[in-house]
Amino acid sequence: MAGGLPPFHDSNIEVKIDCLELNNVIDRGEDTSNQFKANFHSVDKLAVEICAFANSDGGSLYIGISDSEDIEGLSKEDVNRLNQWISSTCSSKIAPPLFVKTEILICDGKRILVVYVPKGSDKPYAVNTTEFWVKSGADKRRATREELLRLMQSSGFLFADEIETGAGVTDFDADYFKRFYEQYYTEKVEDIDIPLEKLLENLKLVKNGQLTLAGLLLFGRSPERVKPQFVIKATYYKGNDIHSDEYNDSETIEGRLIEQFEYGVSFIQRNIKGLQKSRNINAPPILEIPKEAFMEAVANAIVHRDYFINAPIFINVFKNRLEIISPGILPNTITEDNIRYGVHIERNPAILSFLERDKKFRYSGRGSGVPRMIWLCRESDVKLDMVNDRNKQIFKVVFHRIPDED
Numbered sequence: 428m429a430g431g432l433p434p435f436h437d438s439n440i441e442v443k444i445d446c447l448e449l450n451n452v453i454d455r456g457e458d459t460s461n462q463f464k465a466n467f468h469s470v471d472k473l474a475v476e477i478c479a480f481a482n483s484d485g486g487s488l489y490i491g492i493s494d495s496e497d498i499e500g501l502s503k504e505d506v507n508r509l510n511q512w513i514s515s516t517c518s519s520k521i522a523p524p525l526f527v528k529t530e531i532l533i534c535d536g537k538r539i540l541v542v543y544v545p546k547g548s549d550k551p552y553a554v555n556t557t558e559f560w561v562k563s564g565a566d567k568r569r570a571t572r573e574e575l576l577r578l579m580q581s582s583g584f585l586f587a588d589e590i591e592t593g594a595g596v597t598d599f600d601a602d603y604f605k606r607f608y609e610q611y612y613t614e615k616v617e618d619i620d621i622p623l624e625k626l627l628e629n630l631k632l633v634k635n636g637q638l639t640l641a642g643l644l645l646f647g648r649s650p651e652r653v654k655p656q657f658v659i660k661a662t663y664y665k666g667n668d669i670h671s672d673e674y675n676d677s678e679t680i681e682g683r684l685i686e687q688f689e690y691g692v693s694f695i696q697r698n699i700k701g702l703q704k705s706r707n708i709n710a711p712p713i714l715e716i717p718k719e720a721f722m723e724a725v726a727n728a729i730v731h732r733d734y735f736i737n738a739p740i741f742i743n744v745f746k747n748r749l750e751i752i753s754p755g756i757l758p759n760t761i762t763e764d765n766i767r768y769g770v771h772i773e774r775n776p777a778i779l780s781f782l783e784r785d786k787k788f789r790y791s792g793r794g795s796g797v798p799r800m801i802w803l804c805r806e807s808d809v810k811l812d813m814v815n816d817r818n819k820q821i822f823k824v825v826f827h828r829i830p831d832e833d
Contacts, residue, residue, distance in 0.1 A: 444487075444541060446534035452489070453496050457565035460486035465493040466505060467512070471554065474516045479560040479567035481525050481547035482578055484817075486562070488542040500537025509540055522556060523549045551578035577735045580774065581758055587734035588644075588775040591637035594653045599627075599638055604646045611784040631777035640734055641777035644684050651681040657734065659691050661742040663698040669743060676744075684729050684778065685785055691725045691742055692718075698744045699828065716749060716826045717803040720811075723796040724824040728753035730782060731774050736820060749826040756822055757815050 444452075452461055462480075467473040467490065480486045490509060491501045501509070510529065517525045528543040551559050551570065559570040559578075570578065579585035601623070605616045616623060627633035632642030643650050644657060651658055659680035665673045676698055680690045701712025728740045733755020741752040758774050773779055782788045797813075804811040810827035 444530070444532060446532065449489070449532060449534055449539065452487075453492065453498075456496065459483065459562050459564060462486065462488050462565070463492040463494065463496060464488065464490050465499050466490065466501065467509060470512045470516060470520065473509070473512055474520045474554045475558070475560050475567065477513075477516060477525065477527065477542065477544050478521050478552050478554045478558070479562050480544035481521070481552045482550055482560060482570065483546070483562035485544050485546035488544065489539060490542065491537065491539040498534060498537050498539065501540055503538070506531065506538055506540055513542060520554060522553050525552060550581050551575055573735055577733065577755075580733070580735060586774070586776060588641040588777045589631050589634065589639050591634050592640055592643045592653055594638040594643050594647065595636070598647050598649075598653060599642065600646055600648045604632075607646070607781075607785075630780075639777065641775070641781070645778065645781050647683065649681075650683060656737040656739060659687050659740045659742060661691060661694040661744075663694075663744040665746070667745045667747050669745075684782065685788055687740075688725055688729055688788055691740075692722050694742060695721050695725070695744065695749060699749065702829070715829050716809055717807050720800045720803040720807075720809070721749065721751070721826060723800040724751040724826075726782075726788060727796065727824075728822075730779050731755075731758075731822075733820075734775060745828075747828055747830060749828060751824045753822045753824075754820065756817055756820055 453463070455461075457463055462476060464476070476488055480488070491499055493499050513527065513529060517527055525547065526545065530541045530543070532539040532541055553559050559575055560567050561570045561574060561578075576585060576587070580587060604627075609615050616626065619626060621629075624633060624636075627642065632639055632646065638647065640654070643653055647653065661676075661678045661680055662674050663676035664671055665675055676694070678690070678694055680687050680694065682690070695716075696714065696718065700715045702715050725742070728751050732740060732753040736754040738754040740754070741750070743750040743752065755774075801811060803809075804826065812823075812825040812827075814823040814825065816823060
């Protein structure tokens, strides 16, 4: 089982380990998913370890193994005490309460207590109400403010697109909003028996007299003046290396999200090849990557990116591939596997509620886009990769291009 025991997404999963697998885990050493402790003599320290796992991706805590990775074992009294501590920790010391599983393993005549901690579904978890811990490699540390916000987002307690931006009414394009509203709600704002600001509050576009992130990015006059980080950086490199300072085309795409989408798609379209394949020479060329496929990837990057991460979306065109990089990994239990079957979670519901109405954006929000993107690439013999990079905190869609003929 390479890389240790799998992360826990379901607390009902039965996980067992034998002495052979334990020795394999010890040989590999501690990592994000596996932690060794000789013993615990403080219930608070035990709580911190469990909390850090729950706020991250879950993992296994092996008690009875020293820092030098020797199996020291536990006495029966130790096991009884630790089981009581674990029970009280998960029911009262950690909030909200957390369900874990334990197992006693006897190897070389020595007792090892294994604590299986699931990936928490009600993040963030706190020790003694105020201490929030996360895993950092094989170690742990207190969560930063940004990480706390993202943990709350992952559990649906907080949405980045509903947070105030500091932008006021002078940054809001009321005429643009009214045209949009009339077109997609089939009624005029003036005909509604409600003040404009109240309407904007109800639509999650204004909060406490300020534009929310959704209000700014969807209907702001120049969103980049307030939030310059939420743009698209598009580059067509001459080779296959992102570190090269030579490029054929480069653009910082600003404006409202619908404008970023249109210009992002246009940038890709003008920088990839048109192919005749076996078609008549007079027939218009077909793009080497299906347009609907990379449109879906750009739309997903805009709608599902993590707006708690202050970074742009990247469109990188190389000689051998097209990359669309979105800040933030897949949320909650979404994986590279189940996203292929249309499983999705709405990370930015206010933004999505408007963009899915815009015919130019062509996004339904029903989870059918990724399966269709995969099908289009398969039909066109385009290799497609989707990479959920936890280390870099990005999600990357990669379309492999047909190499130039020599």
